Amino acid sequence: MDEDPRANGESNDHSNPSKKPKISSSLSLITQLQIQQEFAHHQDGVARINNGSFGSCPASILAAQRRWQLQFLRQPDSFFFNYLQKSILHSRTIIKNLINAHHVEEVSLVDNATTAAAIVLQHIGWGFAEGQFHKGDAVVMLHCAFQAVKKSIQAYVTRAGGSVIQVELPFPVRSKDQIIAEFQRALVIGKANGRKVRLAIIDHITSMPSLIIPVRELVCICREEGVDQVFVDAAHAVGSVHVDVQEIGADFYVSNLHKWFFCPPSVAFLYCRKSPLSLNLHHPVVSHEYGNGLAVESSWIGTRDYSSQLVVPEVLDFVNRFEGGIDGISKRNHDAVVDMGEMLAKAWGTVLGSPPDMCPSMAMVGLPASLGISSDDDALKIRTHLRDHFQVEVPIHHQAPKDSKVGARNGNNCITAYARISHQVYNKVDDYIKFREAINQLVHDGFTCKVLSQK
Amino acid sequence: MASPQHHPRRHLFDLNDTAANTNHHTPTKKPKLSSLSAAELCSEFSHHDPAVARINNGSFGSCPATVIAAQRRWQLRFLQQPDDFYFNVLQPSILRSRTLIKDLINADHVDEVSIVDNATTAAAIVLQQTAWAFAEGRFNKGDATVMLHYAYGAVKKSVQAYVSRAGGRVIEVQLPFPVRSNDEIVREFRKALEQGKSDGHKVRLAVIDHITSMPSVVIPVKELVKICREEGVDKVFVDAAHAIGCTEVDMKEIGADFYTSNLHKWFFCPPAVAFLYCRKSDETLDLHHPVVSHEYGNGLAIESGWIGTRDYSAQLVVPEVVEFVNRFEGGIEGIKKRNHEKVVEMGEMLVKAWGTNLGSPPEMCSSMVMVGLPTCLGISSDSDALKLRTHLRDCFGIEVPIYYRAPKDGEVDPITGYARISHQVYNIIDDYYKFRDAVNKLVNDGFTWAALSD
Numbered sequence: 001m002d003e004d005p006r007a008n009g010e011s012n013d014h015s016n017p018s019k020k021p022k023i024s025s026s027l028s029l030i031t032q033l034q035i036q037q038e039f040a041h042h043q044d045g046v047a048r049i050n051n052g053s054f055g056s057c058p059a060s061i062l063a064a065q066r067r068w069q070l071q072f073l074r075q076p077d078s079f080f081f082n083y084l085q086k087s088i089l090h091s092r093t094i095i096k097n098l099i100n101a102h103h104v105e106e107v108s109l110v111d112n113a114t115t116a117a118a119i120v121l122q123h124i125g126w127g128f129a130e131g132q133f134h135k136g137d138a139v140v141m142l143h144c145a146f147q148a149v150k151k152s153i154q155a156y157v158t159r160a161g162g163s164v165i166q167v168e169l170p171f172p173v174r175s176k177d178q179i180i181a182e183f184q185r186a187l188v189i190g191k192a193n194g195r196k197v198r199l200a201i202i203d204h205i206t207s208m209p210s211l212i213i214p215v216r217e218l219v220c221i222c223r224e225e226g227v228d229q230v231f232v233d234a235a236h237a238v239g240s241v242h243v244d245v246q247e248i249g250a251d252f253y254v255s256n257l258h259k260w261f262f263c264p265p266s267v268a269f270l271y272c273r274k275s276p277l278s279l280n281l282h283h284p285v286v287s288h289e290y291g292n293g294l295a296v297e298s299s300w301i302g303t304r305d306y307s308s309q310l311v312v313p314e315v316l317d318f319v320n321r322f323e324g325g326i327d328g329i330s331k332r333n334h335d336a337v338v339d340m341g342e343m344l345a346k347a348w349g350t351v352l353g354s355p356p357d358m359c360p361s362m363a364m365v366g367l368p369a370s371l372g373i374s375s376d377d378d379a380l381k382i383r384t385h386l387r388d389h390f391q392v393e394v395p396i397h398h399q400a401p402k403d404s405k406v407g408a409r410n411g412n413n414c415i416t417a418y419a420r421i422s423h424q425v426y427n428k429v430d431d432y433i434k435f436r437e438a439i440n441q442l443v444h445d446g447f448t449c450k451v452l453s454q455k
Numbered sequence: 456m457a458s459p460q461h462h463p464r465r466h467l468f469d470l471n472d473t474a475a476n477t478n479h480h481t482p483t484k485k486p487k488l489s490s491l492s493a494a495e496l497c498s499e500f501s502h503h504d505p506a507v508a509r510i511n512n513g514s515f516g517s518c519p520a521t522v523i524a525a526q527r528r529w530q531l532r533f534l535q536q537p538d539d540f541y542f543n544v545l546q547p548s549i550l551r552s553r554t555l556i557k558d559l560i561n562a563d564h565v566d567e568v569s570i571v572d573n574a575t576t577a578a579a580i581v582l583q584q585t586a587w588a589f590a591e592g593r594f595n596k597g598d599a600t601v602m603l604h605y606a607y608g609a610v611k612k613s614v615q616a617y618v619s620r621a622g623g624r625v626i627e628v629q630l631p632f633p634v635r636s637n638d639e640i641v642r643e644f645r646k647a648l649e650q651g652k653s654d655g656h657k658v659r660l661a662v663i664d665h666i667t668s669m670p671s672v673v674i675p676v677k678e679l680v681k682i683c684r685e686e687g688v689d690k691v692f693v694d695a696a697h698a699i700g701c702t703e704v705d706m707k708e709i710g711a712d713f714y715t716s717n718l719h720k721w722f723f724c725p726p727a728v729a730f731l732y733c734r735k736s737d738e739t740l741d742l743h744h745p746v747v748s749h750e751y752g753n754g755l756a757i758e759s760g761w762i763g764t765r766d767y768s769a770q771l772v773v774p775e776v777v778e779f780v781n782r783f784e785g786g787i788e789g790i791k792k793r794n795h796e797k798v799v800e801m802g803e804m805l806v807k808a809w810g811t812n813l814g815s816p817p818e819m820c821s822s823m824v825m826v827g828l829p830t831c832l833g834i835s836s837d838s839d840a841l842k843l844r845t846h847l848r849d850c851f852g853i854e855v856p857i858y859y860r861a862p863k864d865g866e867v868d869p870i871t872g873y874a875r876i877s878h879q880v881y882n883i884i885d886d887y888y889k890f891r892d893a894v895n896k897l898v899n900d901g902f903t904w905a906a907l908s909d
Contacts, residue, residue: 114763302575
């Protein structure tokens with residue numbers, strides 16, 4: 001059969017990539033200058049403090065991706081028959097090791113977390129349609145779950161007759177204990193009247209507002225409360241927090257690799273713990289491999305460009321050029337973003353939305369109340385204004401205060417909006433200073449969102 | 456903030472010109488670029504492996520260097536400032552591509568045109584809707600879906616995954632191959648519809664290929680759609696994966712409810728992009744992209760315009776592709792015509808050299824032709840066909856798919872292997888001579904399967 005050891009994932013270089021980072025003798029640590037060169041394609045003049053939304057990809061990985069694309073274009077049939085599957089398997093094996101999964105069959109590559117959600121939720125949908133679940137059986141999700149996932153729940157669960165329990169999490173938040181307590185409470189209430197909970201969908205890192213959720217504890221609570229299956233939507237996780245699927249203990253776990261793990265758009269993995277229940281998951285785009293297991297189905301969903309799935313080995317080499325590899329990168333990103341967050345909060349007289357230990361490589365920084373951000377619409381408008389007039393790219397979250405006495409305060413007024421700042425290896429202190437100054441300018445000019453609405 | 460390079464508003468302006476243009480065969484009014492010289496043509500496809508006689512455009516298509524370069528510009532634009540791209544550039548650019556396609560295929564409304572990755576995805580969209588209809592009780596268990604026996608393997612699996620699983624019955628239309636005329640196809644199709652309607656059941660969906668994959672034959676879709684209407688079939692889905700750039704594609708002429716074609720096969724787009732046309736009707740179609748995102752409920756075309764973060768660049772180069780094809784004499788029509796004539800000519804050259812026959816008359820061929828292989832090669836299974844294909848690739852530098860045609864009772868020394876040869880603008884006559892000579896050599900050397908097994 002195939003002589004290439006990499007096909008079996010047995011390369012020594014990649015067997016334990018999350019442990020000691022390998023720095024080969026021919027490659028010294030990456031320098032600051034090299035880092036800037038790797039991201040020289042980012043638009044000049046923009047303070048790009050939103051790595052969380054669309055991620056980023058270094059030039060050497062883009063070059064590797066082009067090589068793969070050209071290889072396909074040069075002789076696509078040979079590529080399809082001789083290279084594609086084993087290269088996908090190689091990527092899957094690296095990921096398996098990265099996340100501490102036991103079997104490579106548990107790791108499937110898909111486009112993004114949105115696709116993974118569709119896979120898991122379609123499976124639940126069939127459960128209702130085929131009578132294994134009863135009308136009214138429930139799915140639990142966080143109130144701040146990503147909107148695309150909420151729509152997917154509507155499309156596959158509600159439509160099929162399932163009900164939805166939403167868990168409201170407090171924000172701003174002071175500790176993970178608040179989250180655990182709230183989740184437990186909501187789950188118990190939700191199960192009232194003997195409703196069976198078929199699936200819990202829990203974010204590992206919420207999107208807006210962004211927080212690290214204590215998933216391990218929440219998965220335990222789910223098991224205690226008799227939830228059938230748990231799906232962790234960890235779109236942001238790989239490359240920003242430590243991911244160990246054994247520790248977390250979920251049935252399904254998805255993370256994007258193009259957000260914080262330097263892959264080109266787009267690629268994500270869906271981990272499905274081996275069990276009789278996981279056998280019947282299918283990729284919704286059905287092709288020749290239907291019935292051969294999700295991982296194999298996902299590796300061929302018709303003719304398309306699979307190159308972003310094939311550069312995982314090159315990405316591993318890239319992160320290992322940094323001190324401490326991906327763990328070192330995520331730690332430094334976390335420390336820097338907290339630093340910058342605190343700098344901004346101090347400058348504006350506001351606060352962070354959570355304690356530092358609940359921040360990944362992103363932080364929620366309160367904006368001055370005088371800006372008068374009082375709706376989601378306002379938040380988007382101010383984001384656009386910052387982009388167009390100040391060249392600052394940062395998403396803004398509107399948080400309606402529940403109780404004006406209890407909400408976070410900015411002087412005598414409530415904070416109603418938070419900026420989600422990100423830090424990735426290409427960011428510099430100047431990016432955040434630029435943001436600080438932009439907001440200071442707006443406040444100084446007496447700017448409010450009402451002004452924007454009049455435009 | 457000034458955007459680099461292509462400013463989306465300029466293209467929106469062009470878009471208005473395009474929409475007003477009634478001649479859908481030449482969708483752009485911009486001054487024509489000069490015709491491609493032979494040297495330029497060669498250079499456009501110089502990234503193809505020069506050692507390979509690439510006579511299989513049908514499987515994975517091809518993309519000229521100019522279009523690849525355009526795609527790279529789009530990719531770079533996203534990477535430069537993805538948020539700005541997402542908020543300001545992506546949707547108008549997808550709309551522009553959809554509008555060009557609408558004109559190309561003679562659809563009435565741009566709402567009817569959605570862009571997806573490939574025909575496989577389009578099939579999943581249509582079939583998932585059918586599954587819901589069963590699950591929600593609008594269709595009765597046992598209601599039928601009719602499809603061709605030669606339907607593409609992936610589509611068959613999709614029918615299994617969505618229709619059979621939901622309780623629908625599947626009826627396959629047995630088509631003869633080799634085939635002599637459209638009448639043979641029409642006859643078998645009518646039989647299958649009768650079967651579907653038996654026991655008071657309804658035929659809810661007919662899935663009809665416009666050009667079958669293996670063996671490749673042009674199906675008289677217009678006629679079959681008419682028969683479906685006469686026989687009370689609910690909906691007709693034409694799987695025309697190969698069609699655009701390869702045969703006539705006119706939505707109003709064909710009259711199907713759903714029609715999909717890949718643009719990366721015969722229309723020079725990079726991998727991968729396809730359109731799914733859904734005819735506007737009084738009844739809500741309720742089609743959804745299976746990857747559900749923010750735009751759920753806003754119509755299939757809008758849903759398909761955002762299915763999470765990914766590289767949409769292949770969908771954005773349609774304008775550049777239209778410019779490319781218009782550099783050829785007669786545009787896409789001229790390319791189609793010449794491809795067809797050439798592939799038939801080459802097919803006839805090969806059958807004459809080998810003493811075999813074509814699998815269908817020329818008028819049932821598109822830019823692909825089924826060429827009988829010498830019987831002495833002894834191809835006797837699908838596995839043999841694949842082995843021969845691999846052998847031709849590895850030992851002769853020829854890329855061509857082989858189809859195994861099982862002999863029927865009573866046939867004497869029938870042809871059991873057909874090669875599906877393609878012709879696209881980059882092909883040269885030597886590609887086919889190389890194939891002719893390779894097969895002749897195998898025959899002369901007394902080729903055996905035992906020899907291949909090592």
